[in-house]
Amino acid sequence: MDSGERPDENASIEWHETSVPPGMPVTQAYVWAIDPDDGRVLIQDRGPQHPHRYTLPGGRPEPEDGGDLLKTAAREAMEESQILIDTDRAIYLGHQVVTWFEKHPEPYAQIRYAAPIIGYEPIGPDPDNGRTNRRFMTSLERAPQLINWHETGADQAKAAMRAGEELGFRVGDPSPEGYRDGVKERYLVCHDYGMGALWWWVTARSATEIMERVADVVVVTGSRTVRRVADWDLDEVDIDAADENPLTSLKATRDAQRGQPGFGALVGRGTVYLRQEWDEDTEHGEAFYLLEIGEDGYRTRQVVEYADGTAGKTGDWPFNPPFDLYDPVLGRAEVERAVFEAAWEKAEPEAYDED
Template structure:
């Protein structure tokens, strides 16, 4: 039978970035689950034998959800893909209205959310059907092609991209696609970011775990960089490896820092400001750096404050390595934004380096 000759046999679907109209039943809730470290979205791979191989985690409401569709999406994501999503930061994207004249003439709604993934549990079977779904991680630009949801899929992916950007996730520059079936994933990690940088592939549960357990490193997720180093033959290190390895001394440093005043004080705070002494001699005597740092640890503005009260802006750098926001010394150096802005307002622009 040709579907074009019998359109009444096919569901009619329209997408709406708006609340569900009063009285319209909600039959499903799905989630665009986004990795907060690499900007990829999780696509369920149900296997080549399935007529609709790829889909998002989600499903029908159950009594245990208490009528909350977000709880439905979170429960289904755990059951089907063994992931935990951050319901506190979840964003409602909209709903699609389905009218299936041959089966259900009254319209009904299917909801869509976007939410960060906060944990990957060991992969296992879906309790509803016993099937184990693989976790395929890809960029939002490619997701509609896999899902085959046509115009509505493209519209949902666009809405998820906007929501991910608002949540501060790197959805505009996702890491290369691939499966993430294990509890741990492989991350590109660099120490002393710059000309003398040391690079490794580190297997860990999340980028956050690496930053919490290893001092003075950055997890690199930019796809251009990840692709460029793919054939460098970098050492592979498991974060839990007990034997001596390249991370041993950096993990020891982090363990010494833990518990100290200021440890991790700047993490997850958004833009922060620090004031640190310049450890090199200057013509004008003692000097301090006043630095504005983004949530990723990169400096965005900087002022040098001299003992005579003069200030110079140094907001253009040949290299801009990230700061370790867990460092307790950095945490103890925090100052109010007003202190930084006062120095910035009176500072002159540095013209020579």
């Protein structure tokens, strides 16, 4: 729910990248919602008839939020712009203190978050006022000009830019601006288990939404592969389908992972390095695997450290299924690159027996 209040020229507004002082009331929570795929931020377009046409999703806390202002921001983002934001990866940016001398002589706070968009619903009316807002996707550099919050808006956008960079999004080089009003698209999705794979056509709002909501899959974008499977008789699955379908168990796995320590920690980070204990004994005894994994989830190099003190390394596998970078177990297994490189330097070349 929009508060309906917009401080006038007689108001004092100060931006602070700190926590709200104890005892100061918080009247609003807004979100700089960023698309992880293209680095753009969502600006609400309330139409040319509105005196303040462009704004961010957000509004007043409601009892149903239970005092959780991030819940307020997420609820308002859905009600006003019909988007799902990832509250697990949301970043608190700060607050602005407003003193509207004529109507509110006591200062109050309005807080701001930055958060990834993980789903787009079709646009529809805000249940509070019946108005349907369009979603204008633009750069964080241009956003302050649209919302016209003057210096405080520019400062907030800079803080959101830093948050986007921290999350690994391409906020410095976003896609061209334009409207995104929630039309679902068809994606080729694969569950690759090395010795084989399962394939589906999945209808969703973005590739990121699929990865966020379905465990152990990849969205295949290579044009050659898409053309190759075009004539295959693949199941068609809607990401929101409630009935039992091929994605049901994989969605349940993802739901169980969400919120665990390490969930999504490796996403958007580029190349990452892991160290894991192998769950079976080898001919050399127990073993630890050190893995170099690219941003697409595929390993590029590997070192195996054995209990007898020997170590082998390889960069080639007959079967190389992708790793799910959202998996919290993997997120908790991360090591520094220097740890991997030291092990790689000491290990001997190792080849798989193809017999």
